[in-house]
Amino acid sequence: MNKWIAGLYLTSALASVMATPALAQNAEAQSLDEVVVTARRIDERLQDVPISITVYSPEQLAQRNIVTATDLATYTPALTTNQRFGPEKSSFVIRGFTQESGTSPSVGVYFADVVVPRAQGGTTTGNTALPGAFLDLQNVQVLKGPQGTLFGRNTTGGAVLLTPQKPTREFEGHVEGSLGNYDMWRTQAVVNLPLADTLRLRVAVDRMQREGYLKNHSGIGPDDYNDVNYFAGRVSLVADLTDNLENYTIFSANHSFGHGYASRIAQCRPTGGAGAAALLGPLACAQMARQDARGDNLLDVEVNNPKPLVDIRQVQAINTTTWHYSDNLTIKNIVSYAQFQERDSFSLNSENFRVPSGVFAGQPFNYILLNPGPIGANAQQSTFTEELQFQGRAFDDRLDWQAGAYLEVSKPNGWSQGYTGILLSCTDMRQLECINPIGGGTVSAARATTTFNNKGLYTQATYKLTDQFSLTGGIRYTIDKTTGVSENTRIRFRPGAGGVQDMVCNDTLRFQGPGGTPLVVPTPDACHYSLSTKSKKPTWLLGLDYKPSTDMLLYAKWARGYRQGGVNMSNIGLETWGPEKVDTYEAGLKTSFNTPVPTRFNIAGYYNDFRDQQITGALIAKPGAGIAGGTGIINAGKSRLWGIDADASIRLFDGFTLDLGYAYLNTKLQEIEVPVLPADSPFSQIIPTAEVGAPLSFAPKNRVTVTGTYLLPLSADLGDISLGATYVHTDAQNATSPSASPLYRLPATDLLNLNFDWKNVMQKPIDLSIFATNVTNEIYPVAVGSSYTSAGFESVLVGPPRMYGVRLRYRFGG
Structure with a gap:
């Protein structure tokens, strides 16, 4: 706390000194840029929208070196990420609303007004902004609070909107290259082509590679983890079919392929414990002793996975047809189709264990190693969406209204398959080439499909009661259905190198040849079962706005948010869970003025009544x-969340802008009902990731961001040279519950980024940038493995260290 307070004092003092000449300047010579957002599905000024929003322009994204979802969360108050399974698979958290593994997102991510493709796997997957998603954007908008009336998938936390650059009528583009530490290189290119008066095309590509910042000391597998390696491409085409009819098509593709994440063992139980913990706790202590003997820090890991990977592929086509039927009516149709596929191989807790004694003494084995199945992928899904919108005005423009219908159908592209090896040493798990060195090893062979069907009808309208007062009301009715089909098998191995002993179907049926004769493989019918959940819920919005002047808005609103239930066929006894809902009460102020110092200031306070989370x-x-434990989703009970979001942008004097953001969040789990497991369940206990009276996970109480940008007063012949700095403080936060892990609490962080931008170098169409993130090289955990209770040790995932580089862009056309 003292660090960020000192940082604020320093920034304020600097601002005061720099602001001295501001009063003597002509106020008309400086003003803040107007910001346009689409938070209500139409173009509006940021200051006219009664929603707490953080917006980033392309320049701000570049200055902050935002490449992944975790980068975006680093700079946005009230936005964090759950990185339990690595940066590529991280999910957004807004105001404490978290997507747990297997659930639908609590924060909807939208690209070009279409929700990103669904996916369902054994770990958190899909539903997020993949590496390369920030290519050639018009802006990024972070909407805080339930947005269930106007957006296709009801979410309880909020929404992140990625708006791509639309093809223009000019021939223009750029080519960009970047180099940095950890052997980072990145190339981007954009070209905009006006093919005809009524046809325009835009093509953008992005390729980046960077070695991982975690060094692997096991001698098995790659030398590094948490690397970056992706390709992203996009083709956009706009056709003006008539003067009032436009067709806009986007084709995009993303492919991220790297070693995936690794974690570091940071806690162990040397004695005591039962089951796997009695064996693994001491082995983890031995690994920690090796780490200490080498003098390792948090960036050093020891993982014995020979072929790790996270391979994510996504393609999507979006077509938007807009018909301006009249000055008072616009009809828009948005249709999309996407495919998502993910193949993973990672050690869940990143260990390098060796058999301590006996015939196989020294033999490496894994606690839990996840792999794709023999065919297919860990997750593979296709998603179709269709949305028809009507937008209009009436009563001399006093009434703005919109209505629509939404359909989303997400189907499996074959089985989502995964082989999970437990306490085994395998050369090829997919071919069951494994030995059982400690006598308790199994392979969980899971294959499942999940089908989502979501329908919705909605309407929302704003009516100007007077020139100053407006009333907004909206309602949405949503029907959600999720169906899961599973054919899960647990394969048990004989002790030693004896091969497969038997198979267990859904932990009830065993198949073994008599007297050691060849294995009788279960038929699909024997392992096959299905479940489904369905819910029908209304959500709504009721708000009152007051505009005493053009540049001031006061608002109050009540919004109901809802998130559907789901299925996860691998959680025996906890295969389904129900929907959750939240009532949000929010009041806010937005204001801007140009004299004497141009300022934009927004603040919102809110209270959330959260049930069945x-x-x-x-x-x-x-x-x-014979199993190593697992995870399941439960409806926890009741929580309350309240807080404040504030942001300001101040042009202290010509050339110097100060951007500030602050979020205060107070969360508390008030009630919890842990479900009773059936008597025949292989599990004895459920330990939730939150406790009554404790804060929710990934919900820091205070977060502060301060960015200063100074355009140097130099000759125009040199170009535009600016210096920028961003400071971010994040309070300590829970990653899980105290009963689940002794390392449940993530420490506070203070991050500093610097950048140097030189645009129009010597009046040439060349831009040069030098950037550095986490300048003080703060090494900090971002998530925990939560394996202490079941395995006797705990691992932590670590955020990126200092990164720096140089970027050069050449612009043409325009």
Whole structure:
């Protein structure tokens, strides 16, 4: 706390000194740029929208070196990420609303007004902004609070809107190259082509590669983890079919392929414990001793996975047809189709264990190693969406209204398959080439499909009661259905190198040839079962706006948010969970003025009444169950969340702008009901990731961001040279519950970024940038493995260290 307070004092003092000449300047010579957003599905001034929003322009994204979802969350008050399974698979958290593994997102991510493709796997996957998603954007908008009336998928936390650059009528473009530490290189290119008076095309590509910042000391597998390696491409075409009819088509593709994440063992139980913990706790202590003997820090890991990977592919086509039927009516149709596929191989807790004694002494084995199945992928899904919108005005423009219908159908592209090896040493798990060196090893062979069907009808309208007062009301009715089909098998191995012993179908049916004869493989019918959940819920918005002047808005609103339930067929006894809902009460002020110092200031206070929230529970295996535990989703009970979001932009004098953001968040789990497991369940206990009276996960109480940008007063012949700095403080926050892990609390962080921008170098169409993130090289954990109760040790995932580089852009046309 003292660090960020000191940082604010320093920034304020600097601002005061620099602001001295501002009063003597002509106020008309400086003003803040107007910001246009689409938070209500139409173009509006940021200051006219009664929603708490953080907006980033392309320049701000570049200055902050935002490449992934975790980068965006670093700079946005009230926005964090759950990185339990690595940066590529991270999910957004807004105001404490978290997407747990297997649930639908609590924060909807939209690209060009279309929700990103769905996916369902054994770990959090899909539903997020992939590496390369920030290519050639018009802006990024972070909407805080329930947005369930106007957006296709109801979400309880908020929404992140990625708006791509639309083809223009000018021939223009740029080519850009970047180099940095950890052997980073990145190339981007954009070209805009006016093919005809009524046809225009835009093409953009992005390729980046960077070595991982975690060094692997096991001697097995790659030398580094948490690398970046992706390609992204996009083709956009706009056709003016008539003077009032436009067709806009986008084709995009993303492919991220790297080693994936690794974590570092940071806590162990040397003695005590039962089951797997009795063996693994001491082995983890031995690994920690090796780490200490080498003098390792948090960036050093020891993982014995020979072929790790996270391979994510996504393609999407979006077509938007807009018909301006009249001055008072616009009809828009948005249709999309996308495919998503993910293949993973990672050690869940990143260990390098060796058999301590006996015939196989020294043999490496894994606690939990995830792999794709023999065919297919860990997750593979296709998603179709269709939305028809009507937007209009009436009563001499006193009434703005819109209405629409929404359909989303997401189907499996074959089985989502995964082989999870537990306490085994495998050369090829997919071919079951494994030995059982400690006598308790199994492979969980899971294959499942998940089908989502979501329908919605909505309407929202704003009526000007007077020139100053406006009333907004909206309602949405949503029907959600999720169906899961599973054919899960647990394959048990004989001790030693004896091969497969038997198979267990849904932990009830065993198949073994008599007297050691060849294995009788279960038929699909024997392992096959299905479940579904369905819910029908209304959500709504009721708000009152007051505009005493053009540049001031006061608002108050009540919004109901809702998130559907779901299924996860691998969680025995906890295969389904129900929907959650939240009532949000929010009041805010937005104001801007140009004299004497141009300023934009927005603040909002809110209270959330949160019920039936979906959280993860760690599943503790019964002794002798032959499994290593697991996770399940439960509806936890009731929580309350309240806080304040504030941001300001100040042009202290010509050339110097100060951007400030602050979020205060107070969360508390008030009630919880842990479900009772059936008597025949292989699990004995559920430990939720939150406790009554404790704050929710990934919900820091205070977050402060301060960015200063100074355009140097130099000769125009040199170009435009600016210096920028961003400071971000984040309070300590829970990553799980105290009962689930002794390392449940993530420490506070203070990050500093610097950038140098030189645009129009010597009046040439060349831009030069030098950037550095995490300048003080703060090494900090971002998530925990939550394996302490089941395995006797704990691992932590670590955020990126200092990164720096140089970027050169050549612009043409325009």
